[in-house]
Amino acid sequence: MKILVVEDDRETAAYLAKGLDESGYTVDCANDGREGLFLASSTEYNAIILDRMLPSMDGLAVVGALRAAEIRTPALILSALGSVDDRVKGLRAGGDDYLVKPFAFSELLARVEALLRRGTGPATETRLRVADLELDLLTRTVRRHGKSIEVLPREFRLLEYLMRNAGHVITRTMLLEHVWDYHFDPQTNVIDVHVSRLRQKIDKGFDRPLLHTVRGAGYCLRAAES
Amino acid sequence: MAGEKPPLLAPSLTLPRSQGKEGWGWPAPQLVRSLRRLVRTHAFRLAALYFLVFALSVLGILLLVYWTSANFVERQTEATLDAEITGLAEQYAQRGLSGLIQIVAARSAGESGGAAVYLVTDPEGKPLVGNIAAWPGGVPIRNGWLSFGLERNIGGHLETRPALGRLLAIRGGYRLLVGRDISDAATFRSQVRSALLWGGLIVLCVGLLGGTVMSRNMLRRVEQVNRTSERVITGNLSDRVPVQGTGDEFDQLAANLNRMLEQIERLMTAMREVTDDVAHDLKTPLSRLRARLERALAEPAADPSQNEAIRAAIDEADRLLATFNALLSIAELESGTLRDQTERLDLSEITRSAAELYEPVAEERGFALTIATEPGVQIRGDRHLLSQAIANLIDNALKYAGGGEIAVRAFRRDGRAVLEVADHGPGIPQADREAVFDRFFRLERSRTTPGNGLGLSLVRAIVRRHDGTVVLEDNAPGLRARLEFTAV
Numbered sequence: 118m119k120i121l122v123v124e125d126d127r128e129t130a131a132y133l134a135k136g137l138d139e140s141g142y143t144v145d146c147a148n149d150g151r152e153g154l155f156l157a158s159s160t161e162y163n164a165i166i167l168d169r170m171l172p173s174m175d176g177l178a179v180v181g182a183l184r185a186a187e188i189r190t191p192a193l194i195l196s197a198l199g200s201v202d203d204r205v206k207g208l209r210a211g212g213d214d215y216l217v218k219p220f221a222f223s224e225l226l227a228r229v230e231a232l233l234r235r236g237t238g239p240a241t242e243t244r245l246r247v248a249d250l251e252l253d254l255l256t257r258t259v260r261r262h263g264k265s266i267e268v269l270p271r272e273f274r275l276l277e278y279l280m281r282n283a284g285h286v287i288t289r290t291m292l293l294e295h296v297w298d299y300h301f302d303p304q305t306n307v308i309d310v311h312v313s314r315l316r317q318k319i320d321k322g323f324d325r326p327l328l329h330t331v332r333g334a335g336y337c338l339r340a341a342e343s
Numbered sequence: 344m345a346g347e348k349p350p351l352l353a354p355s356l357t358l359p360r361s362q363g364k365e366g367w368g369w370p371a372p373q374l375v376r377s378l379r380r381l382v383r384t385h386a387f388r389l390a391a392l393y394f395l396v397f398a399l400s401v402l403g404i405l406l407l408v409y410w411t412s413a414n415f416v417e418r419q420t421e422a423t424l425d426a427e428i429t430g431l432a433e434q435y436a437q438r439g440l441s442g443l444i445q446i447v448a449a450r451s452a453g454e455s456g457g458a459a460v461y462l463v464t465d466p467e468g469k470p471l472v473g474n475i476a477a478w479p480g481g482v483p484i485r486n487g488w489l490s491f492g493l494e495r496n497i498g499g500h501l502e503t504r505p506a507l508g509r510l511l512a513i514r515g516g517y518r519l520l521v522g523r524d525i526s527d528a529a530t531f532r533s534q535v536r537s538a539l540l541w542g543g544l545i546v547l548c549v550g551l552l553g554g555t556v557m558s559r560n561m562l563r564r565v566e567q568v569n570r571t572s573e574r575v576i577t578g579n580l581s582d583r584v585p586v587q588g589t590g591d592e593f594d595q596l597a598a599n600l601n602r603m604l605e606q607i608e609r610l611m612t613a614m615r616e617v618t619d620d621v622a623h624d625l626k627t628p629l630s631r632l633r634a635r636l637e638r639a640l641a642e643p644a645a646d647p648s649q650n651e652a653i654r655a656a657i658d659e660a661d662r663l664l665a666t667f668n669a670l671l672s673i674a675e676l677e678s679g680t681l682r683d684q685t686e687r688l689d690l691s692e693i694t695r696s697a698a699e700l701y702e703p704v705a706e707e708r709g710f711a712l713t714i715a716t717e718p719g720v721q722i723r724g725d726r727h728l729l730s731q732a733i734a735n736l737i738d739n740a741l742k743y744a745g746g747g748e749i750a751v752r753a754f755r756r757d758g759r760a761v762l763e764v765a766d767h768g769p770g771i772p773q774a775d776r777e778a779v780f781d782r783f784f785r786l787e788r789s790r791t792t793p794g795n796g797l798g799l800s801l802v803r804a805i806v807r808r809h810d811g812t813v814v815l816e817d818n819a820p821g822l823r824a825r826l827e828f829t830a831v
Contacts, residue, residue, distance in 0.1 A: 197626035219630035
C-alpha cells in the first residue's frame with residue numbers, strides 16, 4: 118500500500134512518514150503543492166494525505182487539479198482551519214475526508230484506513246455479519262447467535278457503521294461525523310455512553326465480547342483476538 | 344328559473360361579486376400602506392413644512408393684494424363724491440340756494456338714468472331738484488355718508504344697485520345729496536376675489552406637486568442608502584451606495600458612507616487574514632508538540648509514571664486546542680459571512696437530534712432530559728452551527744445543573760421559531776446574565792468545573808449569525824436559555 122504525504126512542515130511530514138511506515142505502508146513525501154501534484158499524477162498511490170496550506174500551490178488546488186485529470190486517488194486533507202465552512206470547502210474541492218490539525222496519529226491512521234477500504238467492500242450487501250452478530254439492513258433487525266436484539270434507530274446506524282468497518286479502529290470523531298453527521302467536538306463524552314449502551318445490548322450475556330475499546334484511539338468491532 | 348334551480352344560480356351570482364370585491368379590495372390596503380409609509384418619512388414631513396410656510400406666505404400676499412385693489416375703486420368714488428360736494432358747497436357759498444339748484448338741475452339733466460345721483464330737498468324733505476324722486480332710505484355709514492339702494496332703469500327694466508351717497512346740510516333745513524352707483528366697484532371686488540382664489544388654488548396645487556416630487560426625490564436617494572446598508576448588514580460587504588455625480592449633499596453622504604464601508608471591509612478582511620495566520624502559525628507548532636508527545640509515548644518508558652505525565656501533557660494540549668478552536672470559531676462567526684450556505688431547516692428536527700445525542704449521558708448522570716418539539720418549526724440557517732449551539736446549551740445544563748429535569752423545547756410563537764433549554768440548577772444571578780456571554784467569563788462557583796468559558800460566547804456568535812436572539816431567564820428555579828429566530 119503506497120501513500121503520498123504532501124506537507125510543507127518537515128517535522129510533521131517526517132512524523133507522518135514514520136508512523137505510517139511503522140503501520141506497514143510505503144510512504145512518499147512532497148514538500149510543496151507542485152511536487153505533490155507531479156508525484157500524484159505520475160505514480161499510482163492508494164491514498165494521498167495533503168496539507169491545505171502549501172507553498173506554491175494550495176492543497177485544495179492540488180486536489181482540484183487531480184480530480185480534473187480524472188485521478189480518483191482518495192485524498193485526506195489536513196488543515197489548521199477547522200470551521201464548518203472550511204470543511205465544506207475542502208470536501209467540495211474533491212477531498213474525501215478532512216482532518217483538523219493538530220490530531221492524534223491514531224485518528225489519522227483510522228481515517229486513512231477507512232479511505233483505503235472505501236469502495237472495496239460490496240456496497241449492495243443487505244446483511245452484515247461479524248462472528249455470530251448479524252445485522253439485516255432490509256428488515257432493520259439485529260440478531261446475535263440467532264437471538265433477536267432490540268436496538269433504537271440511532272443504535273442501529275451506529276452498529277451498522279462499526280460492522281462495515283469491522284476489524285478496524287474507529288475514532289469518536291469518526292462516529293460523530295458518520296453516524297450523527299456532526300462536525301464539532303462535544304465537550305461531554307456523549308459517544309462513549311452511546312457505545313456502552315450498544316455494548317450492553319450486543320455483548321451482555323455472551324462470553325466473547327465483540328465491541329472493544331482501543332485506549333487513546335476509539336473503538337473496534339472484531340470477531341476474536343486477531 | 345331562478346326559483347326552480349337555486350343551487351345552479353347561486354355560484355353564478357356569487358362569482359362576479361367576489362371578483363368585484365377583489366378588484367376593489369387589493370389596491371386599497373396597498374395604497375394606504377404606501378401612503379402611511381410616505382407620511383412617516385422625514386422627507387415628507389420636511390416637504391409638508393415647506394409647503395405650509397409657502398401656503399401661508401402666498402395667502403398673506405393674496406390678502407394684501409385683495410385689500411388694496413378691492414378698496415381702490417371705492418376710495419376713488421369717495422374722492423369723486425368729496426370733490427363734487429366741495430365744488431357744490433362753493434357754488435352755494437357764492438351764488439346761494441338758487442345758484443345751487445341751477446347747477447344741480449343742469450348736472451341731473453346730463454345724468455338721466457345714469458350712475459350719478461343728485462337731489463336737493465327743502466326743510467320738509469320734499470325734493471326741489473334732482474334726478475331721483477325721493478330721499479333714499481339708506482343707511483348712514485358715517486357722518487355725511489350714506490349707503491343706499493338705487494333703482495335704475497337698465498335695458499328697459501328696473502334694477503336695484505348698491506350706491507354711495509355724500510350729503511350736505513344747507514342752512515335753513517335744506518339738504519343736498521350727491522351719489523354714485525358703486526356696483527362696478529362690487530363687481531370689480533368680486534372679480535379680484537375670484538382671480539385671487541383661482542390664483543391661490545393654482546399656487547397651492549403647484550406647491551403640493553412640487554413638495555411631493557421633492558420629497559420623493561429625496562426619499563429615493565435616502566432609500567438607496569438604506570437598501571445598501573441593509574445589504575451590507577446581511578453580509579454583502581462589497582456593496583456600495585450609488586453616487587450620481589451631482590456633487591450634492593447626497594453624493595457627499597454616499598461617498599462618505601462608501602469610504603466607511605471600504606474601511607470596514609478592509610478591517611474584516613484583515614481580521615480574517617489574522618485569524619487564518621494565527622490558526623496556521625500556532626497550530627503547526629502545536630501539532631509538532633502533540634506529535635512529539637505521542638512519539639514519546641510509543642517509546643518504551645524507563646519509568647511507568649513517565650507515560651502518565653506524557654498522557655497528561657497530551658490532554659492539556661488537547662484542552663488548549665479546544666479553547667483555541669472555540670476562539671477561532673467565534674472570531675470567524677463574528678467576522679465572516681455565512682449567508683451563502685444557509686438552507687431551509689426544520690429546527691424541531693435539529694433540536695430533537697441534538698437532544699437525543701445527549702439523552703443517554705444525561706440519564707447516566709441522573710438527569711431527566713425531556714424533548715418537546717412542535718412539527719414544522721422552519722428557519723433558514725446552517726445545520727451544523729445550530730446543532731453546535733443546542734449541544735452547547737445542553738452541555739452547560741449537564742455541567743452546572745447538578746440533576747433534575749432538563750427540558751428542551753422547540754416551538755413557534757408569533758412568527759418566531761423558539762428553542763428553549765431549561766434546567767432546575769442554581770441558575771445565573773440576574774446581574775451576570777449578560778456577562779456570561781463574554782469570552783472567558785466564568786461564574787465564581789463554576790471555576791472548578793471543567794470548561795473554557797467560551798460555550799455561551801459561541802452560542803451567541805452562532806445565534807447572531809442567524810439574526811436571532813439569545814436570552815437567559817429565571818426558570819424558578821434554574822436557568823432557561825431561549826433562542827429565537829425568524830420562522831420561515
